[in-house]
Amino acid sequence: MKARAFTYVRARSLEEAVTRFGEADGEASYISGGQSLVPALALRLQAPAVIIDLAGIATLRGVMLEDGALRIGALTRHADVLTHPLIGAHAPLLREAAPHVAHPAIRNRGTIGGNIALADPASEFPAMLLAIDARVEIFGPAGFRQVPADDYFLDLYQTAAEPGEIVTAILVPPAPPGTVIAMDELARRRGDYAMVGAGLQGRFSTDRTVEALRIAFFSVGATPVRAKGAETAVIGNALDAVAIAKAQRALDDDLDPMDDEEVPAAMRRHLARVLLGRLLQRMRDKT
């Protein structure tokens, strides 16, 4: 199938992109890597009259340390997340997740900004942003603003960004020394969307008790989900079998997975428990 005919605009600045979007009267879409938008156009799930390409906007590029935060430009591709030394050093959980995002050729075009803007609940990076306490920088007609990841993902494909606003960067507090991470997903085939997945970032004190921990799941509901009960169950404790079992039980209240024909809710709950157990053990083994 083919996309409906559209007008193509190559924006040179954020201001130009937002203006052109406004002029299109609700009939426009931005495009970054196109790895989700082009299939949606081919299937006629979307048929905008105007497509505004963000790829030429220089300010959306680059990965740098700025004002004590790691700034990952929206056009940073999944393939760059895998290899960029600053991301490896300061946001290792993103690097850990990147090989699970689609297939190599899709990672060569797909961008982290497009991925976060789309906010697919089965996608890896949105949950990782929760686990690393990142902020999303957004540009719109009123200028720039920042939204903590905890407040950014609102509902199925719905985010705090309004139509016409552009995700410009992900801002990450650099992982402090001694940070321990774990990430994995249960998928039927490598590169497929996961049945359940999770990312964890934390710190242990010298007596090996859990000092800090953030746990975020994906593919368990309309948005990525913090497992706050499970976090509370282990913070301040050693990661022994008792604490891990307690965290697994807490997931019953943390998660409210959907039922679908492929994966019933009860199975997702089970898989989430299994995955959390493995990931906590993996963290313990690293300390």
Add this chain to the structure above:
Amino acid sequence: MTAPVPVSLIVNGTEVSRLVAPRTTLADFLRFDLELTGTHTGCEMGACGACLVMMDGEAVHACLVFAVQAVGSRIETVEGLAERGAIADLQAAFHVRNALQCGFCTPGMLVTAHALLERVDEVPSREEIRDALSGNYCRCTGYEAIVDAVTAAAQTRCCGGARPADALQDEGVQP
């Protein structure tokens, strides 16, 4: 203004300029405007991998790029890779290992395998090869022979460049 727009890019080393409708994918541009039909289209939504080409040195799905987005870029199709001999070893290994039947998926498989072997300095494990090929569908052959072929090509590439099929056969690699 959904009218055709000018598109200039370098395809297999030659600069080409055409007027194309914005909705034309790079895959259709290559196949219909340039008659480079080695780039196949199956699903046209990023799932099957038949349409892979090299874009500025990296494998991408030509069905997931609009030709207008590729303005100024350097595209190499399976024809280009074959003509300059870059994948002669892979082609030979696919032949020797019986890694294709109808051949529909083969251009995409070759591009993926080529991109993988350009990226790694050692012979990749079967698991790494499977991971790299995870976005390529083959309806005929099953993947075992394809992984065999990529492994064989990797083994010869790593030890001093590509070698033709008869060299593979001399080493006891049976068709």
